[in-house]
Amino acid sequence: MSKTIGWIGTGLMGKPMAHHLVNAGHTVHVNNRTKSKAQSLIDAGCRWFNTPQELAKSSDIIITIIGYPKDVEAVYFGENGIFSGIKPGTILVDMTTTKPSLAKSIAVEAQKHQCTFIDAPVSGGEVGAINGTLSIMMGGDKISVDKILPLFKAFGKNMVYQGEAGAGQHTKMCNQITIAGTMIGVCEALIYAKKAELDLNTMLQSISKGAAGCWTLDVLAPKVANNDFAPGFMVEHFIKDLGIALEEAENMQLSLPGLALAKQLYLAVQAMGKGREGTQALYLALERLSSR
Amino acid sequence: MSKTIGWIGTGLMGKPMAHHLVNAGHTVHVNNRTKSKAQSLIDAGCRWFNTPQELAKSSDIIITIIGYPKDVEAVYFGENGIFSGIKPGTILVDMTTTKPSLAKSIAVEAQKHQCTFIDAPVSGGEVGAINGTLSIMMGGDKISVDKILPLFKAFGKNMVYQGEAGAGQHTKMCNQITIAGTMIGVCEALIYAKKAELDLNTMLQSISKGAAGCWTLDVLAPKVANNDFAPGFMVEHFIKDLGIALEEAENMQLSLPGLALAKQLYLAVQAMGKGREGTQALYLALERLSSR
Numbered sequence: 087m088s089k090t091i092g093w094i095g096t097g098l099m100g101k102p103m104a105h106h107l108v109n110a111g112h113t114v115h116v117n118n119r120t121k122s123k124a125q126s127l128i129d130a131g132c133r134w135f136n137t138p139q140e141l142a143k144s145s146d147i148i149i150t151i152i153g154y155p156k157d158v159e160a161v162y163f164g165e166n167g168i169f170s171g172i173k174p175g176t177i178l179v180d181m182t183t184t185k186p187s188l189a190k191s192i193a194v195e196a197q198k199h200q201c202t203f204i205d206a207p208v209s210g211g212e213v214g215a216i217n218g219t220l221s222i223m224m225g226g227d228k229i230s231v232d233k234i235l236p237l238f239k240a241f242g243k244n245m246v247y248q249g250e251a252g253a254g255q256h257t258k259m260c261n262q263i264t265i266a267g268t269m270i271g272v273c274e275a276l277i278y279a280k281k282a283e284l285d286l287n288t289m290l291q292s293i294s295k296g297a298a299g300c301w302t303l304d305v306l307a308p309k310v311a312n313n314d315f316a317p318g319f320m321v322e323h324f325i326k327d328l329g330i331a332l333e334e335a336e337n338m339q340l341s342l343p344g345l346a347l348a349k350q351l352y353l354a355v356q357a358m359g360k361g362r363e364g365t366q367a368l369y370l371a372l373e374r375l376s377s378r
Numbered sequence: 379m380s381k382t383i384g385w386i387g388t389g390l391m392g393k394p395m396a397h398h399l400v401n402a403g404h405t406v407h408v409n410n411r412t413k414s415k416a417q418s419l420i421d422a423g424c425r426w427f428n429t430p431q432e433l434a435k436s437s438d439i440i441i442t443i444i445g446y447p448k449d450v451e452a453v454y455f456g457e458n459g460i461f462s463g464i465k466p467g468t469i470l471v472d473m474t475t476t477k478p479s480l481a482k483s484i485a486v487e488a489q490k491h492q493c494t495f496i497d498a499p500v501s502g503g504e505v506g507a508i509n510g511t512l513s514i515m516m517g518g519d520k521i522s523v524d525k526i527l528p529l530f531k532a533f534g535k536n537m538v539y540q541g542e543a544g545a546g547q548h549t550k551m552c553n554q555i556t557i558a559g560t561m562i563g564v565c566e567a568l569i570y571a572k573k574a575e576l577d578l579n580t581m582l583q584s585i586s587k588g589a590a591g592c593w594t595l596d597v598l599a600p601k602v603a604n605n606d607f608a609p610g611f612m613v614e615h616f617i618k619d620l621g622i623a624l625e626e627a628e629n630m631q632l633s634l635p636g637l638a639l640a641k642q643l644y645l646a647v648q649a650m651g652k653g654r655e656g657t658q659a660l661y662l663a664l665e666r667l668s669s670r
Contacts, residue, residue, distance in 0.1 A: 249576060282630065297557055302592075341668050342566045
């Protein structure tokens with residue numbers, strides 16, 4: 087008997103991901119804070135539920151991909167939340183980038199309901215969601231991971247099991263920490279180049295193929311050179327992620343000065359009213375730092 | 379008539395580069411602070427000169443690749459230096475990573491002697507020098523660059539002209555600034571992962587193919603995971619480069635907080651007695667920062 091999937095969260099990422107499941111022939115139930123954003127899925131045959139609670143009552147697997155940790159908390163633990171309607175044996179999957187400690191709390195609560203939990207944040211952005219090429223970092227119940235992998239293949243590509251509940255989120259934090267440092271290096275190099283009156287694109291031609299080479303240099307640096315700050319991934323979402331990483335690091339008594347600097351610089355970007363620009367807008371804060 | 383090349387500097391980088399020129403059939407004269415380090419070139423038929431001055435007297439092209447800016451200054455401007463023996467029409471090439479402002483001074487002095495100058499620092503390390511796959515970033519006299527390119531093909535691959543004298547050095551600084559930020563991001567991600575009890579190699583499997591992807595993650599992070607801090611590029615040389623970049627940035631009234639942080643952390647690595655380890659040893663300073 088085929089499993090019924092409950093899907094909560096139909097934003098930029100969630101909507102195309104859920105469509106991939108529908109297209110693969112799965113029965114998908116759907117809930118979202120704003121119903122209109124789920125319309126294309128309803129039109130494609132998904133059954134709409136007004137609350138996570140109601141959706142939980144009639145789903146075997148529940149996948150969430152929402153916004154901020156507080157939203158995730160409300161959807162799982164809140165009034166009319168998932169845990170108020172969940173059936174024993176349900177597999178819960180949270181694909182939001184959220185706190186590893188929250189992933190652990192959900193896993194503990196799931197067990198009380200004789201359910202299992204997987205934290206499975208993704209990387210690859212809206213493009214990856216649309217093209218079905220997301221990287222999925224998984225933590226939690228290994229048996230459930232093995233059960234869910236065939237579903238994930240509908241939108242995922244590089245899918246790696248990282249360990250117990252929270253390990254998926256911790257891995258995503260490692261991803262964001264690496265990007266934070268890389269972005270500082272690339273944007274500082276660009277501003278140095280500009281001040282030294284180099285041609286930015288010619289400079290990039292020299293440095294992008296060697297030991298400085300990185301995705302940020304290949305994809306985002308040419309955008310900066312072209313004065314293009316449109317979002318692939320938004321500053322305000324990155325600030326959320328950096329905040330989670332810093333909080334988790336502090337809980338582990340870990341001092342990460344580069345990450346702290348990155349967050350401060352991104353707050354400066356946000357203060358400039360550029361919170362909804364792409365992460366390459368870090369360049370703008372650095373530029374302002376050395377302007378009259 | 380074929381040109382005679384004077385080569386000054388037969389260290390880890392210079393020696394294999396000069397050998398490539400000899401192997402390509404060029405007449406190469408050689409000078410080095412320590413004669414024994416040039417022995418393999420002398421054995422291969424290069425004529426030895428005791429001072430840069432003497433070498434300059436009988437060379438049409440002079441290529442230098444030395445250590446620190448002060449060494450470069452001495453070799454060009456010092457007693458028995460290149461300028462004390464140079465012939466009009468000589469093409470001077472400095473491949474040392476040094477100060478853009480020094481490159482400009484050499485160019486000005488060269489002109490007084492009716493000579494031309496190219497700054498052409500490289501990236502790619504000892505391996506690149508041995509395999510003849512160096513990236514060469516060139517600034518200075520464009521006509522001379524065009525003349526010298528056929529020679530550079532003996533050891534270079536990605537060769538890009540960046541503009542007037544100093545532009546090659548500025549581009550190399552952009553390369554090092556990018557690496558500094560990337561290295562902070564990667565090492566902080568690794569230490570976070572270790573503290574969060576992730577398996578480092580499994581974590582790297584998740585993050586290395588997406589937006590966090592970079593050369594440092596591919597090549598150096600697995601070494602850190604394996605506790606291998608042997609140098610590809612040495613901490614003390616990187617400190618020199620970061621110092622040059624910060625000094626040049628300050629001269630341009632440019633504030634680069636990430637670069638400044640990187641230098642401080644690398645000074646901490648050096649203080650631990652790890653100055654001759656590879657740049658990935660940044661991890662060790664971060665580790666100590668959060669140890670009892």
